[in-house]
Amino acid sequence: MPPTSPGRSCNNLAAEVQHPPVYSASSTAQDAARVRISEIFFSLQGESSRVGLPTTFIRLTGCPLRCRYCDTSYAFHGGQWSSFDEILGLVGRFRTPYVCVTGGEPLAQKACFALLTRLCDAGCLVSLETSGALDAGQVDARVLRVIDIKTPGSGEAQRNLWAQFDRLRASDEVKFVICNRADYEWAREQVSSRGLARACTVLFSPSHGQVEGAELADWILADQLPVRFQSQLHKALWGAAPGR
Numbered sequence: 001m002p003p004t005s006p007g008r009s010c011n012n013l014a015a016e017v018q019h020p021p022v023y024s025a026s027s028t029a030q031d032a033a034r035v036r037i038s039e040i041f042f043s044l045q046g047e048s049s050r051v052g053l054p055t056t057f058i059r060l061t062g063c064p065l066r067c068r069y070c071d072t073s074y075a076f077h078g079g080q081w082s083s084f085d086e087i088l089g090l091v092g093r094f095r096t097p098y099v100c101v102t103g104g105e106p107l108a109q110k111a112c113f114a115l116l117t118r119l120c121d122a123g124c125l126v127s128l129e130t131s132g133a134l135d136a137g138q139v140d141a142r143v144l145r146v147i148d149i150k151t152p153g154s155g156e157a158q159r160n161l162w163a164q165f166d167r168l169r170a171s172d173e174v175k176f177v178i179c180n181r182a183d184y185e186w187a188r189e190q191v192s193s194r195g196l197a198r199a200c201t202v203l204f205s206p207s208h209g210q211v212e213g214a215e216l217a218d219w220i221l222a223d224q225l226p227v228r229f230q231s232q233l234h235k236a237l238w239g240a241a242p243g244r
Contacts, residue, residue: 010099011123013092033118034083035111036061038075038104041243042094046234048146048173049201050127055098056091060112063105065133067154069179069207071240075104084118091124102129107136116140132174133159137167146173146203152186153179153207165194172200175230179207184219197226205230208240 038059045055059072061079091099099119106112107130119126120142127144130136133156136145149165150156154177168174174196176187187204196202204227206216213231220229238244 009095010097013122032111034081035109036079037082038079040090043244046232053098054096055100056094058101060103060106062108065156067156097125099124100127107134116143148175151183153183168199175203177205177207179210202227203230
């Protein structure tokens with residue numbers, strides 16, 4: 001649920017940091033309770049139904065995809081290992097309940113699933129930005145899943161795991177990044193033939209520098225598509241600067 005008052009952070013964060021789970025010395029769970037992080041930063045959510053909300057972003061390192069329009073290639077490599085306790089401590093510095101786990105491709109790190117649950121347990125309102133190329137079925141049901149269906153223009157459409165789109169949750173949001181008119185027509189067909197708009201919210205976003213927002217908006221209106229237009233608010237405000 002949305003916060004009852006502005007400026008609060010995750011409800012149970014202090015307790016989670018002070019009383020983390022206890023592992024035995026030989027526990028593999030202890031080793032699994034860390035992920036490689038590219039950056040953690042505080043900004044406005046630029047996309048999804050939470051657009052405009054002050055949000056803490058946790059960007060995980062690594063991605064098996066190489067989309068042609070990728071604007072976070074700096075997250076492919078590097079970063080540093082951080083424990084869940086360290087991450088929650090950093091998240092607690094920002095007075096917002098909204099936390100977005102993104103990448104790269106966050107689910108490429110298996111420990112991401114446990115991190116998402118830990119954040120939810122701390123009272124955070126968690127969203128996940130993931131591609132349609134990795135199975136998100138085991139993601140905690142409390143997480144808002146924003147799943148990017150890769151279009152032909154991305155160069156990675158063959159990586160989509162279509163079976164998981166038969167198991168969408170009503171709370172999910174499916175995103176198409178549109179690179180050109182052919183992408184739009186392809187995405188329109190997927191929405192229609194797969195009944196995506198009946199299953200959850202569908203987002204159409206213009207690829208930055210490839211399709212003008214007004215052009216995509218006109219296409220959507222002309223076809224009366226049951227989708228939500230979105231642009232990248234953070235790029236309109238700050239360009240492509242990392243950490244914004």
